Structures are given as structure tokens and as C-alpha cells.
Amino acid sequence: MKFYDELKARGIIEAMSHDELEEKLNNESLSFYCGYDPSAKSLQLGNLFTIVTCMRFQNAGHKPYMLVGGATGMIGDPSGKSEERNLLDEDTLKSNIEGITKQLGQFVSFDTSKSNAAVMVNNHDWWGGIGFLEFLRTIGKRFRVSEMLAKDSVKSRIQSESGISLTEFSYQILQAYDFVCLNKQHNVKLQIGGSDQWGNMTAGTDLVRKMNGEQAFCFTMPLITDQNGNKFGKSAGNAIFLDGEMTSPYKMYQFLLNVDDAIVDGLLKRYTFLTLDEIATLEDKTKTEPHLRVAQKTLASEVVKLVHGEEGLASALRATSFFFGEKIENVTDKEISSIFEDVPSVTLSKDFLNEGEFLEALAQTPLFKSKGEARRSVEQNGISINNVKVTAVDKKLSKDDLASETALLVKKGKKNYCVIKFE
Secondary structure: OOHHHHHHHOOOOOEEOOOOHHHHHHHOOOEEEEEEOOOOOOOEHHHHHHHHHHHHHHHOOOEEEEEEOOOHHHOOOOOOOOOOOOOOOHHHHHHHHHHHHHHHOOOOOOOOOOOOOOEEEEOHHHHOOOOHHHHHHHHHHHOOHHHHHOOHHHHHHHOOOOOOOHHHHOHHHHHHHHHHHHHHHHOOOEEEEEHHHHHHHHHHHHHHHHHHOOOOEEEEEOOOEOOOOOEOOEEOOEEOEOOOOOOOHHHHHHHHHOOOHHHHHHHHHHHOOOOHHHHHHHHHHHHHOHHHOHHHHHHHHHHHHHHHHHHHHHHHHHHHHHOOOOOOOOOOHHHHHHHOOOOOEEEEOHHHHEEEEHHHHHHOOOOOOOHHHHHHHHHOOOEEEOOEEOOOOOOEEEHHHOOOOOEEEEEEOOOEEEEEEEO
């Protein structure tokens, strides 16, 4: 299958600036770029779609330029936003740039022995030296306000209650000039990005033609949404970050494991490197044996392994197994907090670990109203510490009962948990 045909079959291409791009993708080695604004210190699961697409392009022989928006990140893109972004201070912006640059480096190959080795660029390198008057004379005069106002990202904001500032209104000019500089300095011919970037990207192809006299191209990818139409990777405002310190491998695994049957096929096509035949087999299993969630398990495993490696996947699978009865041991406090984030917790004195009465500790958790109720549960074989049944009502606690540095997990019955921390 030709490269363009595979992109179409995977649902990766939404719109292209020129039909001739199909032939170029199949038969030429194009230098292309994709931009990421440092609005946070980590990219999110939604960004991973474009990153994986960059990896596909590089595997097909094209050369990626990974742009981190040190300049545009100081302004903020109004596309897809209902209100003005908060401007970042320089220290935060610098930290975010460092974090995102490091993340991008783990996906595409920067091996300079290869002709299509990836290149990292920062648009502050060319914007930082341009004064306001020079900007107006050399770049601003190339734009017509009527055309800028016609862009969907601008129209929607102008009509909103919050409106749009001159700062964000100018964003499309900055992004367009990025394309001009990359085309002139590195012969970059193609920009790829999400469908909400179409207006900014076509502004770039127009500006490349006006300033460099070159033909440039762009294509957009569909924005990934869940079954309810919400941006994928954002659950009730809680983004799924690629940074394991911000979102653990376990949390990422669970998020993907729980995606709806209606969207899992599309996610497998866009986020993994499984063949289309392999994905078709998984799709059949979803139809015939949906309760097994084989497609979701495969998606979760493939994506977590891509982002966090084999070690991260092993950690996620082990954490998942805790909810199926595996003994909880040799974990850290941080892991306990992440895995059992939604579980009630109490903090007791560390003196309890010196032969403290277990029933007394149980009585101080929200699982029990009294020491007597806790006793009855133990007598009925209904209490576990770290998934190990407790049979002795006179059990005394010690450091050997800890699952991590300072915590243990109590389970009542099959599904009621409580983390007990000792300080």
C-alpha cells in the first residue's frame, strides 16, 4: 500500500491544500514540520496523534522538523479556544520548552547518520530579532485584514462575549511566518497539524508563495474526540499527559482501557503501528466478544509502551493486577497515591506500627463505624491488608504490613478500599 493510501485508510488526513500532494507523499522525500506550543510542561495524549503521524512520515522517508513555539507560546493560539489564554511568564515558558523538547526527542529519530534525521527548531530564534516596525513593513503588509477576519478561529471569537485581543488576532501571522523561515532556511515544503489549524496553515502556504516565491503545502488531521465529542485525552478537565510524573503509566493505561467500543478502532489506526489487518481482527473481536475488551487492552498496551517503554507498561499492568487480588507490595508512596487516587485515605500515627491494634486502626477509617463492626468483618473473613486476608482479630500492626514506605491498603469485601498512611 502506498503511503498516501495508508494515511487515508487510517483516517489520518482530513484536508489537503493541493491534490498534487498525494503524488509527492508517495514518491518524494519532503521536509515537513509540525508545531507544538509550550502551554504546559508536558504534551498530552491528543498531541501524541500528531507525533505518531510525524513518526509515520519519517518511516516513509520524509524529514521532520519539530517546532517548539518559544515565540508563539508567549501569545497563545486562539484556535479552538472560547476565551483569551493567560500569558505565561518567562521562567514557566522556558521550563515548558525544555520539557516538551525532551519529550519530542523520544519519538522521532534524530540520528544524524540518516538523511531524514529529525531537526528540532524554536521559532523564537527568528522572531526574537524582529522589531515591531520591521514586522509591519516586511510581514504585516502581506496580510489583508478582511482575509484574517474570515478565518473560523477568529470569527468564532469575535462573535463571542470575550472577543479577541490584537495579541491573539496576530497569532496566524506568526505561524505563517514560521513556515516562511523554515521554507527559506531548510527547504520545508509541508506543514501538518490538527484541523483547527487549517486557517493558520493556509495563511502560511500563501505567505511562502508571496515572500519566497515557492509552492508550499499543508494537510490537516482530524481532531480526536471521545464518543461524546469532547477532546480526546481530557477527562472532566484532567488532561492525560505524556509525562509520567504528571500522569502515571497506570492512569494512562486505565484511560485507554476504558475507551468506548465506538472509537477504539479509529484510535488503533491513528495511535499504533499495528497493521490494518491486525486492527481489523481486533475490530471483529470487539463485535463478537465485546466483554473481553481485547481491542482496548491492545490499544492501552501499545500506547503506554510507546510513551513509557516496556518498564512503564509492566508497571501499569502490575498496578492493574492489584484490583484483581494480587498482593500489593514493593511499591512507593507515590505509586500508592496514583493507583488508589480515588480511594478514601486516612493518616494515623506511626506509633500504630509498633504493635498497634489493627481493629483500632480499622475503626478510624471510613470503612467502619465502630471497632465492633471491624471485628465482625475480620471474623467473617472479609478484611484484607494489601490483598492478603486477615484472619486474626487480635492482629497487631508492624512495619512488615506496609506496602510502601508509609502506607498500607485495607480492603473490605471485594470493592471497598481505604489507604492508611502512617506519619
